[in-house]
Amino acid sequence: MCTTPYNVYKMDLASSSSSAMAKRLHAAGSLRAHAGGKSIISLRSRRRTWIIGVGGDSGEVIIFDTKSPDPDKAVIHGPNLMSAKRCLVLTAVGDKIYAFCKRPSWTSDPDFPPWFEVLDVSKARVVSDGGLQRLKGCSWSSLLILPCIPWKLKPWEYYISLPCTMLTSYVLVAPYILVSYDQPSWGTHAFDTDSHEWHKIHNNPLPFVGRASRHGPIFLASSN
Structure with a gap:
């Protein structure tokens, strides 16, 4: 699998002028990840403001910390899903991230059981590991499907x-x-x-x- 950057842009919405807004659009970071099939959501809780990409054939999790003062430490690698999911349904409630398989498969990955998983990051911490920022102290757990x-x-x-x-x-x-x-x-x-x-x-x-x-x-x- 090839790696492709998911670029993150930031826009200053202080002005109502479309031309002024366009001038305030600038790159905020780049999430290098395995290409294809990811879903993106924002997680906003009392402690965190993250942009999170989950899924694809690799089942990986890539995070961008919008409040990080250091661009080199803004990109965080999270724990992989238990089962890879392509174009999954992704949503966040508080500090919990829920990942649904959109089209269940009964034979093999991607989209093999567990079809429904949750990642609780309430007690997770970010640590440096081999030059990368990684999310530790949390892992995906399976939930009952419909x-x-x-x-x-x-x-x-x-x-x-x-x-x-x-x-x-x-x-x-x-x-x-x-x-x-x-x-x-x-x-x-x-x-x-x-x-x-x-x-x-x-x-x-x-x-x-x-x-x-x-x-x-x-x-x-x-x-x-």
Whole structure:
């Protein structure tokens, strides 16, 4: 696998003028990582303001600390996922990062079980290791997947009709992560990030595709 930099840019939004804003756009750093299939999120908690890239064929985690005064120490290498995931669903609640497999595979990586993992960085620390900054004191843990997904298959079911499903829409309404799959009969399920339990909350799937983002009291998303 080749390595490719994920460039990080910073923009000063103090001015409302588009031309002035363009002049204030500048490179803030570069995350060199294995190419392809990563998802990017921001983690904002009381102690951390990070930009995090997770997934791809390598299953690696790369972090950019936006508050680091030293650009050479802003890039942090985190622990790899338990199972590599391509174009995964990624979200953060407090100091916990949740990684969902978008298209589960029953045969091999990428996207092999565990399909749902969590990384708790609340007690993690950054240490220097061989000239690199690494995140220590934390590791990914597997979580229960949505109950309606058939995760245990008998041998003959592998060859007769291998399941195929895809997570199509999701939204974070803390402390819940709401998800829907391309199976309308499954409806909408919510994962409680406090109790780590699943609950079916509606018989219909979420009325949008992809991720919904919060904007004040409303959520914005692409319509079906």
